[in-house]
Amino acid sequence: xxxxxxxxxxxxxxxxxxxxxxxxxxxxxxxxxxxxxxxxxxxxxxxxxxxxxxxxxxxxxxxxxxxxxxxxxxxxxxxxxxxxxxxxxxxxxxxxxxxxxxxxxxxxxxxxxxxxxxxxxxxxxxxxxxxxxxxxxxxxxxxxxxxxxxxxxxxxxxxxxxxxxxxxxxxxxxxxxxxxxxxxxxxxxxxxxxxxxxxxxxxxxxxxxxxxxx
Amino acid sequence: xxxxxxxxxxxxxxxxxxxxxxxxxxxxxxxxxxxxxxxxxxxxxxxxxxxxxxxxxxxxxxxxxxxxxxxxxxxxxxxxxxxxxxxxxxxxxxxxxxxxxxxxxxxxxxxxxxxxxxxxxxxxxxxxxxxxxxxxxxxxxxxxxxxxxxxxxxxxxxxxxxxxxxxxxxxxxxxxxxxxxxxxxxxxxxxxxxxxxxxxxxxxxxxxxxxxxxxxxxxxx
Amino acid sequence: xxxxxxxxxxxxxxxxxxxxxxxxxxxxxxxxxxxxxxxxxxxxxxxxxxxxxxxxxxxxxxxxxxxxxxxxxxxxxxxxxxxxxxxxxxxxxxxxxxxxxxxxxxxxxxxxxxxxxxxxxxxxxxxxxxxxxxxxxxxxxxxxxxxxxxxxxxxxxxxxxxxxxxxxxxxxxxxxxxxxxxxxxxxxxxxxxxxxxxxxxxxxxxxxxxxxxxxxxxxxxxxxxxxxxxxxxxxxxxx
Numbered sequence: 001x002x003x004x005x006x007x008x009x010x011x012x013x014x015x016x017x018x019x020x021x022x023x024x025x026x027x028x029x030x031x032x033x034x035x036x037x038x039x040x041x042x043x044x045x046x047x048x049x050x051x052x053x054x055x056x057x058x059x060x061x062x063x064x065x066x067x068x069x070x071x072x073x074x075x076x077x078x079x080x081x082x083x084x085x086x087x088x089x090x091x092x093x094x095x096x097x098x099x100x101x102x103x104x105x106x107x108x109x110x111x112x113x114x115x116x117x118x119x120x121x122x123x124x125x126x127x128x129x130x131x132x133x134x135x136x137x138x139x140x141x142x143x144x145x146x147x148x149x150x151x152x153x154x155x156x157x158x159x160x161x162x163x164x165x166x167x168x169x170x171x172x173x174x175x176x177x178x179x180x181x182x183x184x185x186x187x188x189x190x191x192x193x194x195x196x197x198x199x200x201x202x203x204x205x206x207x208x209x210x211x212x213x214x
Numbered sequence: 215x216x217x218x219x220x221x222x223x224x225x226x227x228x229x230x231x232x233x234x235x236x237x238x239x240x241x242x243x244x245x246x247x248x249x250x251x252x253x254x255x256x257x258x259x260x261x262x263x264x265x266x267x268x269x270x271x272x273x274x275x276x277x278x279x280x281x282x283x284x285x286x287x288x289x290x291x292x293x294x295x296x297x298x299x300x301x302x303x304x305x306x307x308x309x310x311x312x313x314x315x316x317x318x319x320x321x322x323x324x325x326x327x328x329x330x331x332x333x334x335x336x337x338x339x340x341x342x343x344x345x346x347x348x349x350x351x352x353x354x355x356x357x358x359x360x361x362x363x364x365x366x367x368x369x370x371x372x373x374x375x376x377x378x379x380x381x382x383x384x385x386x387x388x389x390x391x392x393x394x395x396x397x398x399x400x401x402x403x404x405x406x407x408x409x410x411x412x413x414x415x416x417x418x419x420x421x422x423x424x425x426x427x428x429x430x431x432x433x434x435x
Numbered sequence: 436x437x438x439x440x441x442x443x444x445x446x447x448x449x450x451x452x453x454x455x456x457x458x459x460x461x462x463x464x465x466x467x468x469x470x471x472x473x474x475x476x477x478x479x480x481x482x483x484x485x486x487x488x489x490x491x492x493x494x495x496x497x498x499x500x501x502x503x504x505x506x507x508x509x510x511x512x513x514x515x516x517x518x519x520x521x522x523x524x525x526x527x528x529x530x531x532x533x534x535x536x537x538x539x540x541x542x543x544x545x546x547x548x549x550x551x552x553x554x555x556x557x558x559x560x561x562x563x564x565x566x567x568x569x570x571x572x573x574x575x576x577x578x579x580x581x582x583x584x585x586x587x588x589x590x591x592x593x594x595x596x597x598x599x600x601x602x603x604x605x606x607x608x609x610x611x612x613x614x615x616x617x618x619x620x621x622x623x624x625x626x627x628x629x630x631x632x633x634x635x636x637x638x639x640x641x642x643x644x645x646x647x648x649x650x651x652x653x654x655x656x657x658x659x660x661x662x663x664x665x666x667x668x669x670x671x672x673x674x
Contacts, residue, residue: 014583015663016670052295053435075299084292090231091224099224103217103300361597365590369580379573379594382566383601386608393615414604425597428514432589 002063003027003186004049004155009058011044018044022058024207028154031177031187031200036209042190043083045209046157049188050080062155079146079153081161085139089128093119093138096127100142106149113144117172132164143176147183156180156187162196174199217302221310222317229318236280240322243276247330258335265334266344266395273323273348273391274384277355280319281380282373284311284363289433298434308426312353312360320352336399343398347391350411354387357415357422364429387414443660446520450653457650464643471636479630485549490636492542494644495535496560499567502532502648506574507599510592520656522588525595526578527655531648533571539564559613563606570598 003026010020018041026032034042047053049060051067051074060067067074087096097110114120117137127135140161146152156177162170174196177187181203189204191197197204229236250268251261288294297307327344336344362380366372394407472490479486506525513521543561544554555561574591581587 014585015667047435050295050299052298072301076301078299080295080299082292082295084290086288086291086293086296088224088228088287088291088293090228095224095227099220100296100300102220103297103302105301361593365577365593365597366580368586369577369590370582371580375573375576375580378569378576382569382573382605383597385566386601386604389608389612393612396615421600425593429590429593432586432593435583435586 003030004188005061006049007059007061009045009048009060010056011041011048011053012056013044017056019209020057026186026188026205028184028186029181029203031181031189031204033197033200033204033206034188034190034209035193035206040209042209043159046080046159046188046190047082049155050078050157051075052080077154079143079156081139081143081156081158083159083163085135087127087135087138090126092124092126093130094123096138097141097145101145104146106145106152110141110145112148113141116144116176117141117169133166133169136161136164137169137172140173140176143180147176147180154185156185156189158187158189160190160192162191162194167195170195171199178203217300218306218310218313221297221302221307222314225311225314226317229314236318237322239276239279239319240326242279243272243323244326244330246272246275248333251333261334262336262399265331265336266340266399267392268334269327269330269344270347270351270388270392270395273327273352274355274381274388276323277319277352277359277384278377278380280315281359281363282366282376284315284360285367285430285433286363286372289367294430294434298430304427304430305423308360308364308423308430311363312356312422312426315359316353316356320348320356323352324348336395339401340395340398343394343404346408347394347411350408350415351387351391354411354415354418355384357418358383360426361422361429364426364433367430367433387411390414443519443523443663447657447660450657454650454653454657457646457653461643461646461650464639464646468636468639468643471639475632476636477630477632482550485546486633488542488546489633490640492539492546493637494641495538495542496564497641498644498648499532499535499539499564501645502528502535503567503570503595503599503602506532506595510595510599513588513592514596522585522592523656523659524652525592526588527652527659528648529571529574529578529591531651531655533568533575535644535648536564536568536571540568557613559610562613563609566605566609567602570602574598 005025006022008020009022011018011022018039022045024032034045036042044053048055051071062074062077091099093114094110097113098108100106101108101110111120114123117140119134119137119141122130122134122138127138130138143156143158158177161173165173177189177200180187189196189200197206247269250264254260254264285294288297298304324345327348328341331341331344359376359380362376362383366375366379369375390407390410394404394411397404397407468490472487476487478484506528509521509525509528512518513525540561543558543564547556548554574594577594578587578591581590
């Protein structure tokens with residue numbers, strides 16, 4: 001078996017069960033669109049898949065191997081986009097992105113990534129002056145950093161990446177994800193029923209978290 | 215190592231740009247030390263006896279001031295998740311954060327302390343021991359402080375809680391730092407105090423990043 | 436061995452069965468201990484009747500230390516083996532330990548007044564106990580400082596272990612500081628030459644304190660587990 005497969009995954013936050021018995025499988029070159037209301041566990045699932053949150057029970061396999069066997073290797077293959085924009089307001093767009101590029105050992109030339117999300121004109125601007133949409137695009141440009149590097153992350157875990165983006169920016173995001181999929185990458189994306197779903201539909205399956213609620 | 219350098223460089227840049235946090239602890243340090251003569255009187259015969267102890271006590275408090283932000287900014291904006299997923303280990307992250315904390319709130323105290331020593335009429339023989347003990351002691355405060363910062367990450371009332379958790383653990387550094395000054399003023403041999411403060415620093419250097427990393431792992435969820 | 440008690444439900448059953456016996460044992464030991472401490476033991480030739488404070492002071496000091504070791508052990512079990520009851524046990528023990536520590540400080544102070552003429556002396560042992568009291572307070576505060584109780588438990592467990600490593604260092608530092616600042620002529624508070632007649636009540640009171648600790652621990656752990664069960668039921672009812 002290839003790609004990512006989970007076996008009877010369950011998640012407990014605090015003292016409350018979020019979901020149980022979650023089985024999903026995503027093949028290379030495919031995306032999985034997670035849908036469901038707030039609190040259905042989309043974010044928790046993505047954090048578990050990233051290795052940020054340990055699952056209460058169950059197992060996650062990547063290309064047939066349990067990811068718990070080698071956590072360093074798993075971290076190296078994950079690109080994670082969370083709800084927040086992990087950017088420092090007092091650093092410029094360029095400084096923020098090149099910090100992450102260096103920390104992850106990606107190609108330190110970040111200009112192609114800036115162009116990919118058309119924020120090249122903002123490169124020298126401190127993030128605190130950016131609009132919410134511009135910040136989101138800066139965050140998403142991190143995906144392009146890995147994509148433009150050798151041995152970039154193969155597993156993209158995106159938590160509502162399109163939130164706050166205009167139509168044009170959603171198209172940039174969709175193109176970036178599609179390029180990743182055509183490269184035999186895997187993407188798991190939580191959405192709120194936005195335009196991103198339509199743009200990815202041809203290469204994506206859907207999974208409704210509501211099916212799991214007990 | 216490259217990861218540590220990158221982190222320290224970014225955090226120093228953040229400290230110097232925009233926020234005045236970096237200067238806060240040293241200003242607090244000077245102000246709080248100056249407060250004591252108003253409380254206990256300005257008797258030039260008493261001040262040298264209590265000056266060393268006061269400088270050390272206030273140094274502990276000053277070290278606490280910026281500690282609650284050590285990991286909180288990165289925790290709040292999601293950077294901590296990314297740092298955890300990066301090839302840089304949490305132990306290296308802990309070391310980098312402690313180093314930055316020491317550079318921004320420990321080192322400035324070293325420059326302020328001799329001036330305060332003059333205010334307290336400390337004998338000249340105590341000046342170098344004051345500098346050396348603070349040089350050995352303040353990094354320990356930053357390293358141990360990192361454990362506390364990581365443990366309280368995400369807690370309500372993080373700042374006050376941190377003081378309650380850390381001040382008892384800081385007492386040994388205080389005892390040997392102040393006692394070295396006392397000894398120096400009285401003309402005693404203060405080698406043992408230096409050795410012990412150095413021992414504390416080595417032990418903290420070996421154990422604290424590891425404990426901080428373990429605590430950070432529980433904060434990421 | 437541990438996993439036989441792993442399930443909270445089974446623990447609650449066992450606790451319910453053990454409790455009547457441990458309550459009775461605690462009562463018996465206290466009655467016997469207090470009888471020997473107040474009536475069937477000699478007064479000290481130097482300190483007179485005030486020496487009887489020792490029968491509360493010294494067992495409390497034993498329990499204050501034993502309780503911290505217990506919490507540190509539970510914390511290690513919680514962090515390393517992730518045993519579900521270890522956090523509950525540590526959380527239940529911390530206020531007990533803090534109370535024992537407070538008793539040591541208060542009785543030490545009451546004993547100090549007639550012996551030294553002051554309520555507080557910066558004696559090395561008492562000072563170490565004072566610092567320990569704050570370690571307990573920090574542990575309790577940290578346990579309740581998080582919205583997620585699990586996170587609070589893990590943070591408190593980390594703190595307990597860090598504190599456990601630090602206690603010998605603090606003890607050593609305070610001893611050093613004490614010899615530097617205090618004339619050594621002061622008699623140590625809790626090491627009078629022990630008369631054999633004083634040993635019986637001391638040991639009885641020690642056992643009574645220990646039985647009391649076990650009883651209270653069981654009661655508090657059972658209450659904690661019941662509260663968690665009630666919360667879980669409310670949450671599932673809300674869905």
